[in-house]
Amino acid sequence: MTELLDLAHAVVGRALPGEGVEVYVARGKDTEVRAYDGEIEQLATASSAGVGIRVVVPAGGEGNRVGFAWAGSLEPSVVDEVLRDARDNAAFATPDPDVVLAEPDGVPVAALDLWHPGFAETSTDRKVELALELERMVRHADPRVRQVDSADYGDASVEMAIASTTGIAATSRRTSAFLSVSAIASDGKGTQTGNGFSVGRAAAELDAERAADDAVARAVRLLGARKPRSGRITAVFDPRVVSTILSIVAGALSGDTVVKGRSIFAGRLGEEVAAQAVTLVDDPTDARAFGAARFDGEGLACRRNLLIDAGVLKGFVYDTVSARRAGAVSTGSAVRGGFAGTPGAGCRAVVLSPGTLDQGAILSDVGTGIYVQSVTGVHSGVNPVSGDFSVGAEGLMVRTGELAEPVREATVASTLQRMLLSIRHVGADIEWLPGTAAGQTLAVADMQLSGA
Numbered sequence: 001m002t003e004l005l006d007l008a009h010a011v012v013g014r015a016l017p018g019e020g021v022e023v024y025v026a027r028g029k030d031t032e033v034r035a036y037d038g039e040i041e042q043l044a045t046a047s048s049a050g051v052g053i054r055v056v057v058p059a060g061g062e063g064n065r066v067g068f069a070w071a072g073s074l075e076p077s078v079v080d081e082v083l084r085d086a087r088d089n090a091a092f093a094t095p096d097p098d099v100v101l102a103e104p105d106g107v108p109v110a111a112l113d114l115w116h117p118g119f120a121e122t123s124t125d126r127k128v129e130l131a132l133e134l135e136r137m138v139r140h141a142d143p144r145v146r147q148v149d150s151a152d153y154g155d156a157s158v159e160m161a162i163a164s165t166t167g168i169a170a171t172s173r174r175t176s177a178f179l180s181v182s183a184i185a186s187d188g189k190g191t192q193t194g195n196g197f198s199v200g201r202a203a204a205e206l207d208a209e210r211a212a213d214d215a216v217a218r219a220v221r222l223l224g225a226r227k228p229r230s231g232r233i234t235a236v237f238d239p240r241v242v243s244t245i246l247s248i249v250a251g252a253l254s255g256d257t258v259v260k261g262r263s264i265f266a267g268r269l270g271e272e273v274a275a276q277a278v279t280l281v282d283d284p285t286d287a288r289a290f291g292a293a294r295f296d297g298e299g300l301a302c303r304r305n306l307l308i309d310a311g312v313l314k315g316f317v318y319d320t321v322s323a324r325r326a327g328a329v330s331t332g333s334a335v336r337g338g339f340a341g342t343p344g345a346g347c348r349a350v351v352l353s354p355g356t357l358d359q360g361a362i363l364s365d366v367g368t369g370i371y372v373q374s375v376t377g378v379h380s381g382v383n384p385v386s387g388d389f390s391v392g393a394e395g396l397m398v399r400t401g402e403l404a405e406p407v408r409e410a411t412v413a414s415t416l417q418r419m420l421l422s423i424r425h426v427g428a429d430i431e432w433l434p435g436t437a438a439g440q441t442l443a444v445a446d447m448q449l450s451g452a
Contacts, residue, residue, distance in 0.1 A: 004161035020056035020101045028158035035131040035151040049074045052339040055086040063097030065090045070340045098324040102298035103166040109301045110285035114174035116202035137212035138183045149182035168299035185219035194218030225406035228451035234369035235447040239431045239439030246437035250347035252384040255322035264387040273313045274420035279353040280308040289349030297336035297343040319345040350437040355426040359441040362425045364401035371395045387415040411450040
């Protein structure tokens, strides 16, 4: 990665007097394999590299102007053009008193190594074999599995460097790999779909059998599902669903949304916003999280940020600009979409402090309720500004503390505010998943269930 940082420093060294320059360079390689009906339907390997440059220039007493440009190449002539374009764009930008580049803040860098040493040892043939093997496992796992919709293998390696005229100098690298499969089961009267996956830092860490078993179990146990009776009920959410819900909550804890008043948490710092059992942190320094990182999108050291402590709202996550607008300081929480994006405040690795009960014990304590295995309509049915929550759901009823008959075509509804305050149990079964948030079983009382 030394050459990437050298390139970034070389561009920064061309800053004009009074001009701030930030350079983000990255390169990566990814592979995608899809198996269908015993054959390879798709095999693709791609390499990418690029640079994104921000230029900040003073605008008199009105603050600063910022210009951004990027390109998917590290050729010297292309980098020169990107720098020129960023300067041109800055000349036409609206002045903003809060737009500045991040400055080193002295926070120690976590000792994380997110690069699997054996990542490059997996041959393309082995990757193909993994996808085919996964499909075979699902197809032969249960006679009720009539089709495997898709079986996929994927991996990626990414290296990045960032440097700026304020003294930022950071490098990081990571690898990742996954297997995913979708099984379709039928009982002759209807079909149900179940998904399974396995994730790791390299192919050697993947568990095809677990992914296959999970997909088959999730599909088969929903066969014969019917609409449930409507009423108010305790909902026990599957860890994957909880990951989705926590990602939405995490978005509402972004300093960007809070300072704009587009969050259910705006103006509520120090208030009780959740049940006492809820302690929520964003910790990108935890190597188990697939969103873990040594540096944020501005080159500041990532750190553990406490968001909710025993139900009380303690803080938000900020990048440099949103922190200035809020009268706060950056929490090392800038995220960006690679070299083609600019920084914004966001969470990387949200997780609830675990409770003491596993899923079985939570179901036993709940007694009667609904186990929500999957949800639909999240983007249209959940509003992080008002808190409205209404999603399609499928899963199983809970009777006498056990999973019972399957249900479908149901809706579970409440508000995010009420759900957080109505949490009965936080599971001990933390599952680290791709994306912003980990998953674990969560029991929420007083949900509206709509069905028949």
